[in-house]
Amino acid sequence: MVDDRLSIAGxxxxxxxxxxxxxxxxxxxxxxxxxxSGADVVTVAVRRVNITxxxxxxxxxxxxxxxxxxxxxxxxxYNVEDAVRYARLARAAGVSDLIKLEVxxxxxxxxxxxxxxxxxxxxxxxxxFIVLPYTNDDxxxxxKLVDIGCPVVMPLAAPIGSGLGIxxxxxxxxxxxxxxxxxxxxxxxxxxxxxAFAMELGAxxxxxxxxxxxxxNPIAMAEAMKYxxxxxxxxxxxxxxxxxxxxxxxxxxxxxx
Amino acid sequence: MAEAIQIQVNGEQRSCRxxxxxxxxxxxxxxxxxxxxxxLNLEILDRxxxxxxxxxxxxxxxxxxxIGGGAEELRH
Numbered sequence: 087m088v089d090d091r092l093s094i095a096g097x098x099x100x101x102x103x104x105x106x107x108x109x110x111x112x113x114x115x116x117x118x119x120x121x122x123s124g125a126d127v128v129t130v131a132v133r134r135v136n137i138t139x140x141x142x143x144x145x146x147x148x149x150x151x152x153x154x155x156x157x158x159x160x161x162x163x164y165n166v167e168d169a170v171r172y173a174r175l176a177r178a179a180g181v182s183d184l185i186k187l188e189v190x191x192x193x194x195x196x197x198x199x200x201x202x203x204x205x206x207x208x209x210x211x212x213x214x215f216i217v218l219p220y221t222n223d224d225x226x227x228x229x230k231l232v233d234i235g236c237p238v239v240m241p242l243a244a245p246i247g248s249g250l251g252i253x254x255x256x257x258x259x260x261x262x263x264x265x266x267x268x269x270x271x272x273x274x275x276x277x278x279x280x281x282a283f284a285m286e287l288g289a290x291x292x293x294x295x296x297x298x299x300x301x302x303n304p305i306a307m308a309e310a311m312k313y314x315x316x317x318x319x320x321x322x323x324x325x326x327x328x329x330x331x332x333x334x335x336x337x338x339x340x341x342x343x
Numbered sequence: 344m345a346e347a348i349q350i351q352v353n354g355e356q357r358s359c360r361x362x363x364x365x366x367x368x369x370x371x372x373x374x375x376x377x378x379x380x381x382x383l384n385l386e387i388l389d390r391x392x393x394x395x396x397x398x399x400x401x402x403x404x405x406x407x408x409x410i411g412g413g414a415e416e417l418r419h
Contacts, residue, residue: 107411116411131412134353134405135379137372145411146378161412175407178387179380295412 090319092290094268095216095237097155097184101126102285103315104157104270106295110304113148119298120154123308127155129186129293131162132176151181157218159186160206164199169206173215185210186240188220196246200227204234211235220272223257228265238267240293243284244274247296251280255287262288278307278314285318286326348400359398366394368404379408 092099104127110116120128128149149156158176163169166189173185189206191199198221207217211234219231220240228239241261244250251274252258262269268290275281275294284292292315301307347358352368359368365383369376381388382405388396398404 110411113411129412130409132380132407133410133412135374135408137353137355137374137406144378144408146409156409158409159412174387175380175382176409178390179378179408 090323092268094218097216099126099155099291102291102319103281103311104129104291104293105298105308106293107145107149108295109299113143113145115304116145116299117148119304119308120149121308122305122312123298124312126153127157127293129157129159129295132158132160132172132179155182155184156180157184157186159220160188162190163188164190164193166202166206166209169202170209173206173210174213177215182216183214184216184218186218186220198222198242200224203227204230207231207236208234218270223254223261225257225260225264228261228269232265232267236267238270238290239265240270240272242273243271243280244276246273247300248274249276249297249300250274251276252283252287255283258284258289259287275311278310281311281314282318282321285315286321288322289318291315348398350398350400350402350404352404353406363398364394365392365396365398365404368398369393369406372406374406379406381406 092102101124103123103125105120105123105125106129107116158180160169160172163172169187169189176185187207189199189202191197200222203219203221207219210217217236218238218240219236221227223241231239241258244253270291270293271284271289272293275297281292298304298308298311346361348361349356349358365381376390376393383396384403
């Protein structure tokens with residue numbers, strides 16, 4: 087695959103693995119893991135600056151904005167008002183109109199509040215944001231998000247941070263077939279085979295954080311994910327053989343004694 | 344000399360000069376203005392206005408920036 091770029095609303099990405107920057111031991115480890123993953127999109131959260139201890143380093147000092155697209159999120163927002171506020175703050179602090187929009191509906195599952203998501207997305211799109219919505223694996227909601235102007239849809243594979251892998255491959259497949267914009271599987275991946283599976287289904291990219299940051303060796307897992315996403319993408323483009331119940335011999339019978 | 348006034352910054356009470364601007368406050372706190380967002384009484388300020396917006400007693404200022412976060416966020 088010489089040129090297999092992912093294009094979203096005029097932004098071009100080389101990597102089909104996108105990574106979050108939370109939960110690492112320190113910024114040095116974050117940077118090493120991101121480098122090993124080959125990701126060129128990294129997500130960040132928006133939070134209060136620590137004004138009492140200014141000696142604390144900033145994550146962005148470690149991430150060259152020329153090398154990575156910084157994708158702010160609205161993580162931790164449980165209603166439309168908060169999500170819109172955080173998105174506006176992210177734009178004021180940042181460099182672009184890109185926002186990964188999360189409107190969460192429940193603290194235990196961190197499942198998205200899809201009604202709130204659509205409402206917040208409408209407001210932000212009207213204000214010129216490029217909204218990348220974190221949503222459920224619901225094809226109808228995915229279509230609605232596209233209808234209101236989202237250039238990409240990001241359905242979950244399983245609850246955030248759960249590592250349960252692809253829980254509903256059939257819904258994800260339906261979303262990939264129905265929806266005419268890129269699909270990024272976001273959240274729930276546990277290990278490399280999950281990432282490969284998502285890509286084999288036809289996902290355009292995979293976004294993950296905990297599967298890498300929470301691994302015993304995050305940097306090695308980041309590299310594993312890079313190859314898994316690449317292999318899954320190649321397999322998807324190559325076209326797999328159909329499943330059959332019985333064997334088909336691969337060696338010829340002819341010439342046998 | 345200007346008197347001190349009380350304001351709230353990121354939820355904490357703090358005093359500053361009565362004629363201080365948002366830009367002065369950021370310099371006093373040694374906060375680099377690139378990649379921060381400032382909210383003054385819930386209004387998000389344009390970076391170029393930091394030095395033109397003066398602070399009044401009781402003002403609530405929020406200074407935010409980017410931190411590590413991903414497909415998930417640590418719960419508070």
